[in-house]
Amino acid sequence: MDHATLEAAATWYVQLNEAPPSAALAQAWEQWLQASPQHAAAWARVERLQQQWRLVPRQAALSSLGAAQAQRRDVLKVLGLLLAMGAGTWLAAEQLPGRALLAQQRTGSGERRSLQLDDGTQLELNVDTALDVRFDQKLRALELYRGEILVTASVDAQRRPFVVHTDDGSILSRGGVFSVRKLASQTRVGVLQAAVEVRPQRHVQQVLQVQAGQQLSFDRDELDTPRPLPVDSTAWVHGMLSVNDWRLGDFIEALGRYRPGVLRCARSIQALSISGAFHIDDTDVALANLDKTLPVKVRYLSRYWVSVEPA
Template sequence: MAQPLDYRTLEAAATWYVQLNAAPPSDAQLQAWQDWLGKSQAHAQAWARVEKLQRQLGRLPADVALPALAGVRARRRAVLKTLALLMAVGATGWAVRESTPGQAWMAELRTGKGQRRQVRLADGSQLELNTDSAVDIRYDGQQRLLRLYSGEIMVQTARDSAARPFIVETAEGRVRALGTRFNVRSDNGLSRVSVLEHAVEVRPLDQPLLMLRLETGQSVSFDRTQIAAASTALPGTGAWTQGMLTVIEWRLGDFISELRRYRPGVLRCAESIADLRLSGAFRIDDTDTVLENLGVSLPVRVRYMTRYWVSIEAV
């Protein structure tokens, strides 16, 4: 039977997580971690809680993923943050849910890591949610509003008999549809819009008088105060709606960062191979096969420390 975990054991588990996550671990570090893990049932139980967090949240907070040369204070902060999550998750995980941004957790529509969802809205518009996304629907007599708290959506708007504007609102600003199909993604303080049909208008939250119109095939990023220059939408934009990730001459490091969105747990790429290039179409519903194919097509090896902790390394 599982026993209550004390503070010191959870702190040790948090410390191991931060140490192993700060840089690709050496064989000596891995052996030391394995020795600690096998020393007692409590250690194994604490590490199981780390993996439970990875499954529930898909990833631990970004500031836990420290660079190899991060200072002692930065690492200590990361340990304490991880420790707080481990203490909160307990037996059920409800406390962790409550500690994340409440609006996202309580959103009307949500998807977990690796999930997608299609919804037909009341006006006939089509909404698709990508992995790890949260959206509220706010239709009234004046407007049709979607609040995207996190993640990515594809929208195909329908004609509205009341001529209400269709708006997607993110933490960074607003996107107004002009009879269109478009993709919106919001994460890490930045929103990106890509137009597949017709046009949209983009306005930053803190600069509502600043507006940019995007036409078919265009894409743009914006934050709360400014809009970047419009560019051509990347090939394969929206391929996720078909369960695919399409890339052309991507850096391996960028590819792994994108694949991480669809896979629970830790997925790391060694800096020494991050600049390798790859192209292709990959099924995001089967990330194990994607990782297996990397080892065949590139001079890399895929090392599984656990099912939820994978490292891509040089051969």
């Protein structure tokens, strides 16, 4: 992908995140996006970068020279990361998000997939997931770089343990059902059947067993306290997003994983509470139902730019 296209994508990203976009700006961005497959591919790389690193440029008023210079620095920062993602170098091969781009198994935005491994283990891959499968004579291992999986780990005839690694640590199972989601700065595991052992990367001597019906979040240094696993935590496998007393802002962020483009929620209504079950294969229907139970309205600046705002 050429440098100019990536720089244009980085510029659009910074401009669109500096303030709520006008209809004219959103329309211009969509016209650029649809003008070329190269543009769409560059923007897809921006979205992967955002999901992996939660990169959000700071607010800036573009009326001053200092703000314009700050915007240019943000553009160059994003551009540098985009170039690193695509480079055929050690950085791309060994560092996230480069490893994710080279992963054996991947799903894109809005794509979910089932996969059966050689040992009979069943995997369900949620949207925007990337992983490698590494089996040998002693160990069955997955390297999860991003996204979310549901694992139904078979009991191995060779008694090899099943391990899921992320850059936060590892989850070991000897047979059972569990989910793993790689978040921006931690990993979350939920156990549906049997139990797993969790170890943080920098303190592998610390081992915590997570039982069926529990979930646990951890990072490279420490393990949180196990909590009850929410009901329907893996409803995404069946095309549903089930929420109970969620913040609206968290719901919109979760729903945005299942649709292309940008889905935003106004800050003033992010704390509203929402419960229900929503189809993730048709997010427009889910959005259309919001104003029936909440004092909000859904504003479509374009097909790819949607805002949830106060009514």
